[in-house]
Amino acid sequence: MALLEVQHLKKYYATQKAVDDVSFSVQPGSIFGLLGPNGAGKTTLLRMITGIFYPDEGNVLLDGRPFQAETDILRIGYMPEERGLYKKMKIGDQAVYLAQLKGLPRDKAIAKVKEWFEKFEMQSWWSKKVEDLSKGMGQKLQFVTTVLHEPGLIILDEPFSGLDPVNSNLIKEEIFKLAKAGSTIIFSTHRMEQVEEICDQIILINKGRKILDGKVDTVKQQFKENLYLLQTDSEQIPVTHGFTIKERDGHEWIIQLNEQTSVNEMLTQLIANNVNIKGFNEILPSLNDIFIRLVNGSQSASRQFQPVTA
Amino acid sequence: MNKTYIIIQREFLSRVQKKTFVLTTILLPLLIFGFYALIIYFSVKGNDDLKVAVADHTGLLKDKLENSESVQFTFVEEKDPAVLQQSLKERKYNGYIIVPAGFTAQKGDSLVYASNSNVGLMTKEKIERRINKAYEKIRLQPLLAPGVSIKAVDSTRAEIALQVSKEGGKSGSTGFAYVLGFASGILIYMVLLIYGTMVMRGVMEEKTNRVAEVMISSVKPYQLMMGKILGIGAVGIVQFFIWGVLIMALQMLLPLFFPEMVDQAIQQQGSMPAMTNAAQQPGMLQELTKNLNNTNIGMIAGLFILYFFGGYLLYSALFAAVGCAVNEDPQDAQQLMFPIMMPIIFSFVIMTQALNNPDGGLALFGSLFPLTSPIVMMARLPYGVPGWQIFLSIALLALGFLGTAWLAARIYRTGILMYGKKPTWKEMWKWAFTK
Numbered sequence: 001m002a003l004l005e006v007q008h009l010k011k012y013y014a015t016q017k018a019v020d021d022v023s024f025s026v027q028p029g030s031i032f033g034l035l036g037p038n039g040a041g042k043t044t045l046l047r048m049i050t051g052i053f054y055p056d057e058g059n060v061l062l063d064g065r066p067f068q069a070e071t072d073i074l075r076i077g078y079m080p081e082e083r084g085l086y087k088k089m090k091i092g093d094q095a096v097y098l099a100q101l102k103g104l105p106r107d108k109a110i111a112k113v114k115e116w117f118e119k120f121e122m123q124s125w126w127s128k129k130v131e132d133l134s135k136g137m138g139q140k141l142q143f144v145t146t147v148l149h150e151p152g153l154i155i156l157d158e159p160f161s162g163l164d165p166v167n168s169n170l171i172k173e174e175i176f177k178l179a180k181a182g183s184t185i186i187f188s189t190h191r192m193e194q195v196e197e198i199c200d201q202i203i204l205i206n207k208g209r210k211i212l213d214g215k216v217d218t219v220k221q222q223f224k225e226n227l228y229l230l231q232t233d234s235e236q237i238p239v240t241h242g243f244t245i246k247e248r249d250g251h252e253w254i255i256q257l258n259e260q261t262s263v264n265e266m267l268t269q270l271i272a273n274n275v276n277i278k279g280f281n282e283i284l285p286s287l288n289d290i291f292i293r294l295v296n297g298s299q300s301a302s303r304q305f306q307p308v309t310a
Numbered sequence: 311m312n313k314t315y316i317i318i319q320r321e322f323l324s325r326v327q328k329k330t331f332v333l334t335t336i337l338l339p340l341l342i343f344g345f346y347a348l349i350i351y352f353s354v355k356g357n358d359d360l361k362v363a364v365a366d367h368t369g370l371l372k373d374k375l376e377n378s379e380s381v382q383f384t385f386v387e388e389k390d391p392a393v394l395q396q397s398l399k400e401r402k403y404n405g406y407i408i409v410p411a412g413f414t415a416q417k418g419d420s421l422v423y424a425s426n427s428n429v430g431l432m433t434k435e436k437i438e439r440r441i442n443k444a445y446e447k448i449r450l451q452p453l454l455a456p457g458v459s460i461k462a463v464d465s466t467r468a469e470i471a472l473q474v475s476k477e478g479g480k481s482g483s484t485g486f487a488y489v490l491g492f493a494s495g496i497l498i499y500m501v502l503l504i505y506g507t508m509v510m511r512g513v514m515e516e517k518t519n520r521v522a523e524v525m526i527s528s529v530k531p532y533q534l535m536m537g538k539i540l541g542i543g544a545v546g547i548v549q550f551f552i553w554g555v556l557i558m559a560l561q562m563l564l565p566l567f568f569p570e571m572v573d574q575a576i577q578q579q580g581s582m583p584a585m586t587n588a589a590q591q592p593g594m595l596q597e598l599t600k601n602l603n604n605t606n607i608g609m610i611a612g613l614f615i616l617y618f619f620g621g622y623l624l625y626s627a628l629f630a631a632v633g634c635a636v637n638e639d640p641q642d643a644q645q646l647m648f649p650i651m652m653p654i655i656f657s658f659v660i661m662t663q664a665l666n667n668p669d670g671g672l673a674l675f676g677s678l679f680p681l682t683s684p685i686v687m688m689a690r691l692p693y694g695v696p697g698w699q700i701f702l703s704i705a706l707l708a709l710g711f712l713g714t715a716w717l718a719a720r721i722y723r724t725g726i727l728m729y730g731k732k733p734t735w736k737e738m739w740k741w742a743f744t745k
Contacts, residue, residue: 050527052727069530078527082729084520089324100316101528145524 001064003028003184004049004153009058011044018044020208021058026186026201028152031179033199034188035287037295041208042188043081046157049186050078062153074103077151081158081188083142085130092117092126095145102149109148116144120170136167143171147178154178156187160194172198192288202287206295220284223293226257230270231279238273242266254283314533314540321512321541326548335549339556360433362423363403365389367411374444381436391424398426405429407441415445487692488665494614495661495689502621502654502684505546506629510643512538513633513726522726531723536715539626543619550618610691613700620707621684625650627711627718634725635733642732657682661689668693678703680710717742 002025011019019041026032036042047053049060051069060067062075085094092113099109117123120140130138139162147154159175160168175198179185189195195202196216204212212219227246230237230253237253239245242261247254257266270277285293325331363386364371375383384403388394394406405425413419423429423437447460454463513535516522525534632646660682664673668690676686677695683703687695724741725733733741 047727052523052526073528076527078524080520080523080527082520082523084516084522084524086324086515086521087519097316097320098524098528101313101525142524 002026002061003063004186005059005061005064006045006049007059007061009045009048009060010056011041011048011053012056017208019048019055019205022203022205022208022210023058024203024210024213026184028184029179029182030184030200031175031198032184032186033195033202034186034205035190035192035195035202035212035291036188036205037190040205042205043157045205046078046155046186046188050076050155074149075152077102077146077149077154079142079146079154079156079159081161083138085138085142085145087131088129090127090129091122091133091141094130095141095148098145099148102151104149112148113144116148120144135162136164139163140167140170143174147174147183150183152183154183154185156185158189159187160189160191190291192286192291196287204291204294211294212290216287219287219290223285223290224282225285226259227283228255228257228263229253229279229281229283230255230277233276233278234274237270237275240266240269240273242269251278313529314537317529317534317537318541318544321538322544325508325542325545331545331549335552336556339553339560343557343560360405360436361403362437363388363394363397363406364409365394365406366409368409368413370448371409371441371444374447376440376443381433381440383440395424398424407437415442487668490610490692491665491668491689492661494610494691495658495665495685497614498617498621498684498688499654499658499661501546501550501618502625505542505622506625506650507647508545509539509542509626510629510633510636510647512542513630513722514636514643517634517636517726518638526726531726532719534726535627535630535719535722539623539630542626543622546622547615547619613691614688616704617684617688617707620704620711624680624684624707624711624714625654627714631718631721631725631738634722635728635738637729637732639732646732653681654685657685660686664689668695674699678706680707680713683707 004026006025007023009019009022010017022041022045034042034045044053048055049067051067051073062072089097095113095116096106096109099112100106104112114123117126122137122140122144125133125137125141130141133141143156143159146156154175156175159171163171172194175185175187199216201215202212202219203210214222232251232253234251237245243255243257243266245253246256255266257263267277267280360381362381362383364375364383365386365388366372367389372385377383386394386406388397389408391408394403394408397403398406404427405423407421407423409421413421421441423434450460450463454460516525516534516538522534529537628650629647632643632650635646636643657676660672660676663670664676664686667673673686673690676682677690677699683706687700687703691700720742721738725738
């Protein structure tokens with residue numbers, strides 16, 4: 001059974017449809033990517049899942065039961081895109097405070113914070129103030145406060161923005177570990193390379209509507225264009241009817257097979273024509289390409305401003 | 311543990327543990343006390359050795375000028391201004407007055423007080439008063455029948471106080487009620503402004519730091535808002551309590567530092583034309599204590615705390631609503647605060663009216679209407695207010711708080727996560743009254 005099921009969720013603002021009939025489900029223990037261009041409605045969608053906003057229509061089911069903000073909130077760790085902490089508060093106190101608000105008793109919260117601070121080598125920060133931290137350090141702290149209470153569902157809105165590669169990796173590792181330990185992770189991003197690396201499943205939304213849903217591999221297969229990279233040492237390759245040459249860069253060729261031609265047929269043909277093949281592999285579209293194609297395909301990428309009439 | 315309680319705890323501790331809190335709470339009363347002590351010190355010490363030489367050519371004033379600790383008149387035979395001037399230089403006297411022969415102190419006449427230093431208004435009046443009094447006595451004596459002394463005439467002066475008794479109740483002094491009412495009204499006014507804006511800034515801080523969204527994902531907006539309001543309210547009560555204790559303690563210490571202060575006060579009062587009888591003064595002190603006993607101080611203090619908290623809750627909810635609507639720009643806050651400031655200032659105006667006419671229609675309205683009642687009712691209380699009005703006023707205040715809290719919570723819920731342009735009143739109205 002799906003851990004989280006979102007059914008026909010809708011949220012309309014006065015001037016726009018922020019989320020327009022979006023449904024999907026997330027399996028327990030999986031890493032789920034929510035993709036979309038800026039202003040697509042990702043944050044609104046996440047806010048409805050975390051109980052910050054009430055949907056205008058539709059349901060959010062957690063473990064098959066309707067979402068109860070009062071109690072279910074404790075099982076969710078949410079890191080909003082706009083990072084924010086009390087600037088004047090000591091870091092340790094702050095982490096303990098947020099953990100207490102998530103329902104941990106004080107002594108347990110302190111123990112947990114210490115444990116995580118050790119893991120991230122932040123022990124010496126305890127009595128520093130948030131305003132003394134660099135942006136990246138603040139991000140790490142924010143991540144710690146999000147996962148501190150061991151939530152079953154972790155929702156991260158743009159978790160990697162503003163992090164250097166080292167810290168970015170650190171967080172990525174933690175995300176993997178948490179997923180392995182049984183947590184389910186949803187994160188939104190518009191940086192596709194990370195998605196390809198860590199996500200099991202993605203959905204792509206644009207202008208409030210879902211335009212793509214599936215496993216990363218499946219999606220790639222679905223959008224492949226039969227492109228192959230061919231490396232030879234000859235200056236020329238004979239063009240036969242089975243494929244067309246898309247690009248050439250020295251001894252590297254990008255070719256597109258016709259629908260009917262199989263890879264074996266083409267290779268046999270080339271070998272028969274004395275082409276010395278050094279390398280050959282399929283080019284699957286990157287999620288980035290798919291993303292751009294889909295978003296551009298559905299008219300303009302970003303929403304247009306509409307005059308406020310309300 | 312209750313989440314609102316955790317929030318209250320943080321809001322309270324984070325403010326109380328600040329250095330500025332300790333400074334303002336402890337230092338402010340000390341500063342005020344030091345200021346008072348300084349004033350008293352100078353008024354006691356500053357002018358006690360004013361020596362005035364009087365060169366009286368008429369010989370009338372001798373033994374008629376009253377000496378006191380602060381002004382000493384010395385009669386000198388020397389008639390030459392140059393010699394007198396010399397004695398000023400030698401610091402034998404602070405100044406001299408020459409009364410020319412044939413001076414009769416008619417209307418329009420004047421004497422000259424010559425001095426090397428500047429003469430303050432108070433000093434000038436002191437000397438003036440004594441000389442005039444001396445001439446009064448000189449002229450009064452010939453008019454009196456033989457055997458009647460001036461002392462006997464003085465003793466005929468009447469000094470009774472008019473006490474106001476309302477509906478056969480305890481008598482009280484209107485002046486005392488005025489001062490007490492004004493003081494408590496002003497205090498509430500300041501409480502509303504200081505702690506109200508503190509709530510507003512707290513909410514703005516949460517919003518601009520973007521911590522609001524993190525918080526809202528753990529607690530309900532309503533809990534966050536109430537936690538903030540109650541936490542800051544607790545800060546206010548603690549601060550007021552410390553101030554009260556400190557000021558009372560220092561007040562009690564005051565006579566220890568200045569034992570002569572009380573005597574001095576008696577003397578100065580005694581020399582006032584209105585109160586020739588120095589024995590009146592202890593009576594004044596007695597009257598003050600009597601007034602304190604007569605007006606039910608316990609009840610007023612209790613109601614003060616009630617109106618303090620009630621008014622604070624009512625207004626801080628509104629301030630919280632304003633805080634959540636503001637983005638980064640403090641100027642927006644100024645603009646949005648204006649409609650909330652209006653009723654506070656309005657209450658202040660009604661209060662001054664109510665002090666002069668405590669049972670008037672405006673005062674009655676002001677002390678019942680929840681937006682103005684904390685200030686206006688406090689001003690009316692020392693005059694005595696019927697019980698039903700107090701109950702009604704408090705009930706309305708409680709209802710008013712529920713109303714503003716409800717309204718603020720709805721605006722807060724939407725506003726705290728709204729970024730971008732400043733909302734218009736129309737938009738805020740929609741946040742409050744649509745689902």
